[in-house]
Amino acid sequence: MSPRLADFLSLFVGLAAAAALTAMITQRRPSPLYEAAALLLILLAVAGLTAPLWRRLLRKLVSGKAGEGEITVMGVRFGVWTGLFIAGLVLLRALNFTDRVLILAILALLIMIEMLLQQRAASKRGARRPRR
Numbered sequence: 001m002s003p004r005l006a007d008f009l010s011l012f013v014g015l016a017a018a019a020a021l022t023a024m025i026t027q028r029r030p031s032p033l034y035e036a037a038a039l040l041l042i043l044l045a046v047a048g049l050t051a052p053l054w055r056r057l058l059r060k061l062v063s064g065k066a067g068e069g070e071i072t073v074m075g076v077r078f079g080v081w082t083g084l085f086i087a088g089l090v091l092l093r094a095l096n097f098t099d100r101v102l103i104l105a106i107l108a109l110l111i112m113i114e115m116l117l118q119q120r121a122a123s124k125r126g127a128r129r130p131r132r
Contacts, residue, residue: 006072007052010079014048017041035094042090043083051079070121077117081110 021041028034055075062071088106092098 001069001072003055003068003072006076007055010048010051010076012048014045014051017044017048021045039087039091043080043087045083046086047076047079047083049079050082051076054078054082074118077114081114085110 018041021038024034024038024041052075055072058071058074058078059068062074066074085107089098089103092102
């Protein structure tokens with residue numbers, strides 16, 4: 001998949017999720033099912049709208065070390081992590097459990113998971129190289 005197509009699809013998903021979230025907020029009364037759907041829509045909206053930004057930032061930072069396809073996948077993954085973090089913050093706020101230490105712990109956990117995924121990808125990339 002080309003990076004432009006990935007950006008277009010990501011923005012389309014983000015805008016569609018934002019529109020659905022807006023419609024749900026204005027048309028429906030709060031219930032546990034709608035709150036769960038709203039969290040999912042927040043995740044999709046934030047992930048879809050930030051993935052192209054992450055991809056462009058990563059292309060500037062890691063241009064020589066990774067291919068364009070890998071940078072696109074990393075940008076989408078960073079967008080999903082951003083959406084998951086924002087949805088988690090909204091959930092904590094809805095539960096009246098916003099604590100700075102807990103927010104930092106969730107952020108550190110997501111960063112560690114991403115570091116683990118990148119280390120695994122780097123080890124697979126190194127294992128694919130032919131040995132002399």
